[in-house]
Amino acid sequence: RGCNLTACSSKYVLSQMHPMWQGPLVVPGGDRQSPIDIVVRKSIFDSKLKPLVTKYDPHTCQQIWNNGYSFLVEYDDTTDKSTLQGGPMEDKFRLCQFHFHWGETNAWGSEHTVDKKLFPAELHLVHWNSDKYSLFEEAVMEDNGLAVIGVFLKVGKRHEGLQKLVDALPAIRHKNSVVEFNRFDPGCLLPTNTDDYWTYHGSLTTPPLTESVTWMIMKQHIEVSHEQLAVFRSLLFTSAEEDMQKSMVNNFRVQQPLRGRAVRSSFN
Numbered sequence: 001r002g003c004n005l006t007a008c009s010s011k012y013v014l015s016q017m018h019p020m021w022q023g024p025l026v027v028p029g030g031d032r033q034s035p036i037d038i039v040v041r042k043s044i045f046d047s048k049l050k051p052l053v054t055k056y057d058p059h060t061c062q063q064i065w066n067n068g069y070s071f072l073v074e075y076d077d078t079t080d081k082s083t084l085q086g087g088p089m090e091d092k093f094r095l096c097q098f099h100f101h102w103g104e105t106n107a108w109g110s111e112h113t114v115d116k117k118l119f120p121a122e123l124h125l126v127h128w129n130s131d132k133y134s135l136f137e138e139a140v141m142e143d144n145g146l147a148v149i150g151v152f153l154k155v156g157k158r159h160e161g162l163q164k165l166v167d168a169l170p171a172i173r174h175k176n177s178v179v180e181f182n183r184f185d186p187g188c189l190l191p192t193n194t195d196d197y198w199t200y201h202g203s204l205t206t207p208p209l210t211e212s213v214t215w216m217i218m219k220q221h222i223e224v225s226h227e228q229l230a231v232f233r234s235l236l237f238t239s240a241e242e243d244m245q246k247s248m249v250n251n252f253r254v255q256q257p258l259r260g261r262a263v264r265s266s267f268n
């Protein structure tokens with residue numbers, strides 16, 4: 001199953017779906033939109049923020065597919081087998097998928113920035129509040145429904161854990177292609193230090209842009225090789241039937257106004 005979010009009926013019904021998701025689509029009443037620039041010196045240390053506790057079961061991994069925006073690795077979220085708790089959250093959240101955003105070059109690609117610093121890519125691990133809701137599709141509509149961990153990627157040494165995922169990408173080059181993918185531990189993509197993070201209340205960064213996300217952006221990045229990122233860029237936005245093939249790059253949203261929100265840090 002996993003949480004394949006289609007832009008179903010949501011608070012923010014968009015006039016149209018943008019195939020190339022770039023436009024700074026205005027969201028009615030959107031005062032907690034994502035992504036944002038994290039201004040480090042304006043973030044507020046909060047000693048009550050706990051370390052993140054992730055318990056991921058690699059057996060709940062189900063498939064990897066190209067949804068026309070990114071590629072998603074989806075997990076069986078019908079039980080509490082892969083969960084996130086701690087951090088700023090009171091409740092337990094269930095992992096449903098992870099995906100990435102990247103650029104056409106290593107000079108940009110991340111959605112969030114730190115003091116305007118861009119990274120070549122950003123990983124999002126998406127979880128929903130299974131203490132309060134019974135489906136991702138429900139949680140995605142609620143203020144405290146989702147928790148997304150953001151991890152910055154830098155170009156450097158090859159990431160051995162990522163390679164299994166990279167090797168599966170040629171099989172899902174086109175939009176809507178899916179391959180079975182199991183026994184992948186998403187914990188291997190987290191940095192060694194997950195105690196240091198920034199957290200703020202925001203939104204999904206692709207339609208329907210619902211303002212239901214507690215974001216936790218890791219201070220420590222992970223390293224992947226140039227060649228591994230190049231395989232991300234070999235994916236296509238377009239389906240096999242379309243004649244114009246468009247390479248899947250720059251699949252990040254433009255940054256959104258902070259609107260007075262506080263960004264808290266779990267570290268001094």
Ligand SMILES: NS(=O)(=O)c1cc(F)ccc1F
Nearest residue numbers: 005124126148203204205206
């Ligand atoms: N980029 S995101 O983590 O905000 C996101 C997660 C989803 F599950 C669905 C849409 C999204 F845009």
Ligand SMILES: [Zn+2]
Nearest residue numbers: 099101124205
């Ligand atoms: Zn994302």
